[in-house]
Amino acid sequence: MDATEVDAALFDVFGTMTDWRSSVTAELAAVGARTGLTADWAGVTDDWRRLYRPYLGKIITGAMPWRPLDEVHRLMLDEVLPRHGLDALGEAERAELVRAWHRLRAWPDAAAGLESLHQGRLITGTLSNGGVGLLARLTKHAGLRFDCILSAELARSYKTDPRVYLTAAGLLDVEPHRVLMVACHPDDLEAAARVGFRTAYIPRPLEWGPDAPPVAPPSGVDLVADDVPALAQALRV
Amino acid sequence: MDATEVDAALFDVFGTMTDWRSSVTAELAAVGARTGLTADWAGVTDDWRRLYRPYLGKIITGAMPWRPLDEVHRLMLDEVLPRHGLDALGEAERAELVRAWHRLRAWPDAAAGLESLHQGRLITGTLSNGGVGLLARLTKHAGLRFDCILSAELARSYKTDPRVYLTAAGLLDVEPHRVLMVACHPDDLEAAARVGFRTAYIPRPLEWGPDAPPVAPPSGVDLVADDVPALAQALRV
Numbered sequence: 001m002d003a004t005e006v007d008a009a010l011f012d013v014f015g016t017m018t019d020w021r022s023s024v025t026a027e028l029a030a031v032g033a034r035t036g037l038t039a040d041w042a043g044v045t046d047d048w049r050r051l052y053r054p055y056l057g058k059i060i061t062g063a064m065p066w067r068p069l070d071e072v073h074r075l076m077l078d079e080v081l082p083r084h085g086l087d088a089l090g091e092a093e094r095a096e097l098v099r100a101w102h103r104l105r106a107w108p109d110a111a112a113g114l115e116s117l118h119q120g121r122l123i124t125g126t127l128s129n130g131g132v133g134l135l136a137r138l139t140k141h142a143g144l145r146f147d148c149i150l151s152a153e154l155a156r157s158y159k160t161d162p163r164v165y166l167t168a169a170g171l172l173d174v175e176p177h178r179v180l181m182v183a184c185h186p187d188d189l190e191a192a193a194r195v196g197f198r199t200a201y202i203p204r205p206l207e208w209g210p211d212a213p214p215v216a217p218p219s220g221v222d223l224v225a226d227d228v229p230a231l232a233q234a235l236r237v
Numbered sequence: 238m239d240a241t242e243v244d245a246a247l248f249d250v251f252g253t254m255t256d257w258r259s260s261v262t263a264e265l266a267a268v269g270a271r272t273g274l275t276a277d278w279a280g281v282t283d284d285w286r287r288l289y290r291p292y293l294g295k296i297i298t299g300a301m302p303w304r305p306l307d308e309v310h311r312l313m314l315d316e317v318l319p320r321h322g323l324d325a326l327g328e329a330e331r332a333e334l335v336r337a338w339h340r341l342r343a344w345p346d347a348a349a350g351l352e353s354l355h356q357g358r359l360i361t362g363t364l365s366n367g368g369v370g371l372l373a374r375l376t377k378h379a380g381l382r383f384d385c386i387l388s389a390e391l392a393r394s395y396k397t398d399p400r401v402y403l404t405a406a407g408l409l410d411v412e413p414h415r416v417l418m419v420a421c422h423p424d425d426l427e428a429a430a431r432v433g434f435r436t437a438y439i440p441r442p443l444e445w446g447p448d449a450p451p452v453a454p455p456s457g458v459d460l461v462a463d464d465v466p467a468l469a470q471a472l473r474v
Contacts, residue, residue, distance in 0.1 A: 068410070123373045133410035136360045136385040148373040149385040153408065171390070173305070173370035 001222040003235040006198055007174045009117065010127035010150060012159075012183035013135065015207045017126075017144060017228070018104035021045055027100035031093050039084045042209060047083060051076040056129065056158040066156045068131050073098045102134050106142040107204065113228025114145050122235060125150045127168050127181065129158045148172075160191030169197075182231065186218035198222045200231055238459040240472040243435055244411045246354060247364035247387060249396075249420035250372065252444045254381060254465070255341035258282055264337035268330050276321045279446060284320060288313040293366065293395040303393045305368050310335045339371050343379040344441065350465025351382050359472060362387045364405050364418065366395045385409075397428030406434075419468065423455035435459045437468055 155167035181192035225231035392404035418429035437460035462468035
């Protein structure tokens with residue numbers, strides 16, 4: 001793909017730009033240490049995150065009314081904690097843990113790659129299931145510079161609903177075929193491609209931890225880059 | 238006002254952060270030079286901008302359906318050009334001039350003040366009548382770093398409609414009384430205050446040029462600062 005063919009690059013955030021697993025596990029362990037509870041904290045994080053697709057799927061299909069991601073995260077947490085013998089975790093701790101998703105750490109390459117992209121011609125933005133407020137806090141906390149914050153919330157749905165991608169392109173006033181979606185998740189890229197976006201894949205083999213099975217790279221994407229600086233290099237125009 | 242009382246600072250853009258008058262006048266003059274037309278270009282700019290409040294007022298009251306600011310700017314331009322004997326300006330030039338509002342220059346103090354604020358605790362954002370795409374392009378072009386881009390477009394209305402301010406606070410997930418509105422226009426600050434926002438006034442005596450009559454500072458604002466760095470200093474927490 002020639003970089004002159006796009007005007008904006010929109011990034012998935014949970015997984016593609018941030019290491020949610022180690023960040024949330026550290027916050028769970030800190031809450032556990034404070035409250036005297038023990039558990040396989042990485043296992044709690046993984047189980048929490050595994051409920052993500054099923055819950056969002058219910059909202060996308062209309063089986064559950066739309067609600068902000070913080071509320072979805074809370075429902076998922078309340079379902080996961082008893083499975084790990086953590087029913088005793090109180091209201092204040094649960095609310096604090098939901099906010100852990102506002103404080104994720106960036107992957108080490110992400111900030112530098114975004115700064116490079118910011119120097120170029122393309123408009124950069126998030127396109128995440130996180131809410132606008134969550135993303136503003138997260139990107140500030142993590143040192144990730146985007147030209148704008150776009151969220152599935154602005155379509156009152158979640159990825160991979162096509163309306164999420166089309167709403168973002170409409171707000172940017174850029175034709176869908178001139179928007180590049182950047183993600184480490186094949187389903188996100190496939191959904192973006194279905195509405196006409198161009199697509200770039202960045203593998204994040206550590207997303208689910210060092211012992212996770214390898215993810216097969218998607219076929220049919222326009223670009224593959226090892227990390228965000230490599231993407232910026234490929235998009236230099 | 239104690240800076241710990243707010244979590245976000247939202248900025249008006251046309252006038253408060255950017256010098257629309259000299260920017261648009263320069264683009265009009267450039268188009269004039271290219272097409273062999275002459276006019277009082279600053280006068281054209283002023284007349285164009287004077288139609289802003291009447292047009293947006295029609296949309297806020299429902300007398301005209303909502304449409305993106307680029308389209309409103311075009312209607313206003315088409316009304317102003319004949320008054321200055323500029324009927325001959327063609328379609329391409331009119332479209333280019335509407336995009337002049339995407340390329341405004343920042344006031345000399347604005348970028349440095351925003352960088353200082355970015356280092357602090359508050360979330361910074363635009364809250365402008367410009368569309369999301371316009372604002373993303375403008376802030377990138379002008380070197381203005383905001384943590385997020387918020388626009389009246391997200392409420393499908395225009396300032397001073399209270400829904401614009403409440404939609405922004407809702408998307409940030411911040412209570413209205415913990416949001417600071419920053420503007421050089423008293424009516425913007427008064428409307429923000431009516432929905433519970435805190436308010437900061439920055440005078441921009443050159444907004445309408447060096448010969449414009451002085452603007453009386455508004456009463457009842459929480460903060461007055463000479464420029465954006467002075468505001469950042471006042472908000473240091």
